[in-house]
Amino acid sequence: xxxxxxxxxxxxxxxxxxxxxxxxxxxxxxxxxxxxxxxxxxxxxxxxxxxxxxxxxxxxxxxxxxxxxxxxxxxxxxxxxxxxxxxxxxxxxxxxxxxxxxxxxxxxxxxxxxxxxxxxxxxxxxxxxxxxxxxxxxxxxxxxxxxxxxxxxxxxxxxxxxxxxxxxxxxxxxxxxxxxxxxxxxxxxxxxxxxxxxxxxxxxxxxxxxxxxxxxxxxxxxxxxxxxxxxxxxxxxxxxxxxxxxxxxxxxxxxxxxxxxxxxxxxxxxxxxxxxxxxxxxxxxxxxxxxxxxxx
Amino acid sequence: xxxxxxxxxxxxxxxxxxxxxxxxxxxxxxxxxxxxxxxxxxxxxxxxxxxxxxxxxxxxxxxxxxxxxxxxxxxxxxxxxxxxxxxxxxxxxxxxxxxxxxxxxxxxxxxxxxxxxxxxxxxxxxxxxxxxxxxxxxxxxxxxxxxxxxxxxxxxxxxxxxxxxxxxxxxxxxxxxxxxxxxxxxxxxxxxxxxxxxxxxxxxxxxxxxxxxxxxxxxxxxxxxxxxxxxxxxxxxxxxxxxxxxxxxxxxxxxxxxxxxxxxxxxxxxxxxxxxxxxxxxxxxxxxxxxxxxxxxxxxxxxxx
Numbered sequence: 001x002x003x004x005x006x007x008x009x010x011x012x013x014x015x016x017x018x019x020x021x022x023x024x025x026x027x028x029x030x031x032x033x034x035x036x037x038x039x040x041x042x043x044x045x046x047x048x049x050x051x052x053x054x055x056x057x058x059x060x061x062x063x064x065x066x067x068x069x070x071x072x073x074x075x076x077x078x079x080x081x082x083x084x085x086x087x088x089x090x091x092x093x094x095x096x097x098x099x100x101x102x103x104x105x106x107x108x109x110x111x112x113x114x115x116x117x118x119x120x121x122x123x124x125x126x127x128x129x130x131x132x133x134x135x136x137x138x139x140x141x142x143x144x145x146x147x148x149x150x151x152x153x154x155x156x157x158x159x160x161x162x163x164x165x166x167x168x169x170x171x172x173x174x175x176x177x178x179x180x181x182x183x184x185x186x187x188x189x190x191x192x193x194x195x196x197x198x199x200x201x202x203x204x205x206x207x208x209x210x211x212x213x214x215x216x217x218x219x220x221x222x223x224x225x226x227x228x229x230x231x232x233x234x235x236x237x238x239x240x241x242x243x244x245x246x247x248x249x250x251x252x253x254x255x256x257x258x259x260x261x262x263x264x265x266x267x268x269x270x271x272x273x274x275x276x277x278x279x280x281x282x283x284x285x286x287x288x289x290x291x292x293x294x295x296x
Numbered sequence: 297x298x299x300x301x302x303x304x305x306x307x308x309x310x311x312x313x314x315x316x317x318x319x320x321x322x323x324x325x326x327x328x329x330x331x332x333x334x335x336x337x338x339x340x341x342x343x344x345x346x347x348x349x350x351x352x353x354x355x356x357x358x359x360x361x362x363x364x365x366x367x368x369x370x371x372x373x374x375x376x377x378x379x380x381x382x383x384x385x386x387x388x389x390x391x392x393x394x395x396x397x398x399x400x401x402x403x404x405x406x407x408x409x410x411x412x413x414x415x416x417x418x419x420x421x422x423x424x425x426x427x428x429x430x431x432x433x434x435x436x437x438x439x440x441x442x443x444x445x446x447x448x449x450x451x452x453x454x455x456x457x458x459x460x461x462x463x464x465x466x467x468x469x470x471x472x473x474x475x476x477x478x479x480x481x482x483x484x485x486x487x488x489x490x491x492x493x494x495x496x497x498x499x500x501x502x503x504x505x506x507x508x509x510x511x512x513x514x515x516x517x518x519x520x521x522x523x524x525x526x527x528x529x530x531x532x533x534x535x536x537x538x539x540x541x542x543x544x545x546x547x548x549x550x551x552x553x554x555x556x557x558x559x560x561x562x563x564x565x566x567x568x569x570x571x572x573x574x575x576x577x578x579x580x581x582x583x584x585x586x587x588x589x590x591x592x593x594x595x596x597x598x599x600x601x
Contacts, residue, residue, distance in 0.1 A: 007394060007395060007396040008394055008395045008396065008503045008506075009395070009396050010395060010503060013391075013395070013503055014391035014392075014395040014397050014400075015391075015397075017387040017388060017390060017391035018387070018388045018391045018392070018403055020384050020387070020388075021384040021385065021387070021388045021407065021472075021473075021478065022388070022403070022406070022407075024384070024469055024470075024472050024473040025406065025407060025410055025473045025474075025475075026432075027425060027429060027432065027469075027473070028422055028425060028426075028469055028470040028473040029409075029410045029413075029418075029473045030406075031421075031425050031432045032418040032421035032422040032424070032425055033413060033418055033421070035421040035424065035425070036418060036420065036421045039421070089315075092311055093311065093312065093315045095308070096307075096308035096309075096311040096312045096315075097308075097312060099301075099304070099305060099308050101305050101308055101309055101312075102309070103308070103309045103312040103313060103316075104308075104312065106316065107312040107315060107316055109589065110316050110319055110320060111315060111316070111319060112585060112589060112592060112593065113319060113320075113323070113582065113585060114319060115528055115585060115592065115596075116528055116531075116532070116578065116581030116582045116584065116585040117323075117532070117578050117581070117582070118531065118532035118533075118534060118550040118577070118578075118581075119532065119534055120532075120534040120550045120551070120553065120554045121532075121550055121553055121574050121577055121578055122322065123554070124553055124554060124556075124557060124570060124574055125322050125325075125326050125571070125574055126322065127557065128326075128329070128567050128570070128571065129322055129325055129342070131567075133341075133564065134337060134338070134341040134342065134564060134567065135341065135342060136325075136342060138341045138342070139341075167318065167319070167322065170315075170319065171596070172596055175593050175596045175597060176596065176597065179597045199301045199304040200303075200304055224412075224414070227417075228414045228416040228417055229414075229416065231416055231534065231535050232534035232535065232554075235534070235535075235538075235554065236554045236557070250416060250417065253419075253420060254419065254420075254535070254539075257419075257420040257423075258420075258423075258539060263420065263424075266420045267420060267421060270417065270418060270420055270421065273417055274413055274417060274418070277412065277413060277417060278412060278413070281412040
């Protein structure tokens with residue numbers, strides 16, 4: 001047998017094996033993605049009332065809407081604050097759990113638990129814990145009235161969202177970063193120790209530089225994640241309020257489309273959000289490309 | 297290595313203790329509040345100590361709400377999502393890696409691209425497709441002019457209509473249309489030695505036999521990892537089941553839980569009952585994590601590579 005035949009040759013079998021998944025992906029991924037861009041050039045009537053080509057009018061309407069820019073600005077702020085925290089907190093925990101200490105075993109187990117709790121479930125729980133009248137801050141609130149009320153103060157509501165997002169994001173980032181740390185060969189530490197680097201110094205001079213690939217990766221994945229998965233948290237904790245101060249783009253699209261029946265507006269915003277996310281993904285590939293240089 | 301690392305070990309222990317507290321704290325408060333009565337919660341707010349009302353509150357959830365039916369829905373959705381993703385991804389990765397097809401790279405790129413735009417972003421138009429899964433076909437027929445031809449011949453154009461909204465299939469299918477599984481199996485296949493394939497060919501194994509007798513047993517750990525991962529993701533979905541199912545009896549437990557909180561302001565909601573619901577809804581996935589943690593961690597690491 002020649003080395004050329006290291007693969008099967010078959011006329012229709014591979015197509016048949018690929019067909020079921022491909023069919024689902026075309027139907028529920030490519031058609032919706034295409035339709036979002038397509039509809040952004042049409043004025044769609046709800047309930048199948050026909051459509052009319054309007055060129056760039058939808059984009060003009062959306063881009064001149066201050067609410068759209070407000071939601072976009074809040075999305076970017078959330079992306080930067082929540083995802084930075086959702087990487088830095090697990091990073092510190094992973095560096096700590098990488099040491100051979102008594103706490104590291106239970107920590108490795110417990111820090112994965114949030115993976116099993118739905119965003120909406122923890123949203124319901126956080127809405128209760130941060131409730132101004134019966135929650136954690138209630139005793140402080142009775143001492144200093146008006147200190148904490150996510151129902152009125154937009155910043156308080158935003159902080160609650162960030163806290164819940166970081167909570168849910170810990171498992172994935174922790175596991176990835178810990179795996180990166182554990183793959184650093186012990187000789188690296190020994191060499192650094194020979195050169196006189198103490199354990200604190202080695203964190204910054206050996207560990208952090210060597211897990212840069214994982215760190216970049218978690219950051220970029222976390223950017224996309226924070227944009228989309230925040231929907232469940234907003235819907236259960238703040239409902240977009242107070243006064244729209246936690247209406248992020250993904251929530252605004254849902255409200256416009258499913259409550260306001262503005263299909264064209266929602267599709268146009270979907271298209272814009274997709275382009276934004278794809279640009280982020282392009283950054284991801286850029287970093288993945290850089291990753292090869294770090295390979296040990 | 298012999299050196300004094302006490303200061304850093306103490307700092308690390310404190311840090312991990314804070315981390316554990318941050319994760320377990322909300323879970324503990326959920327459980328302790330779920331075990332107190334509504335009156336206790338009104339008087340004292342958060343319950344720091346567990347009470348005796350846990351089963352009474354759970355009973356309220358089971359009898360007065362649709363959570364039990366919705367948990368069954370969640371079970372169906374999560375289980376079918378995991379099973380279908382495992383099966384279809386395995387087959388497609390097999391086709392991509394082990395067959396000489398010219399378009400293998402294109403097919404893989406098309407599948408992989410789904411990872412970039414999550415379902416939550418394209419929910420508006422996915423909903424439209426789900427409300428009539430033949431709409432793309434109708435669109436193609438209209439666009440290519442085939443429909444006017446059919447209209448000339450048969451007197452009426454083809455307009456097929458089938459909505460999968462409010463069905464289990466509709467809740468599951470868009471979740472399966474995802475590339476992580478294919479990616480995971482492809483990575484696994486590429487780590488297998490090439491000689492394995494050659495030896496099997498030498499012994500006269502055809503594509504089906506190679507798939508069933510050799511790859512399937514070898515891939516068992518990958519299956520377990522992917523199964524746990526997609527089961528949890530199916531169970532914890534929120535936006536898609538929220539819009540994809542409109543009747544309470546078709547909704548999933550997570551959506552039902554969020555609906556327990558009344559929209560209107562005014563009186564304080566029955567938080568102990570809601571927290572009991574949160575405990576019930578999280579019981580299945582948490583048990584799964586406790587039992588199959590090894591596979592979960594492995595799956596997370598594999599899906600990253």
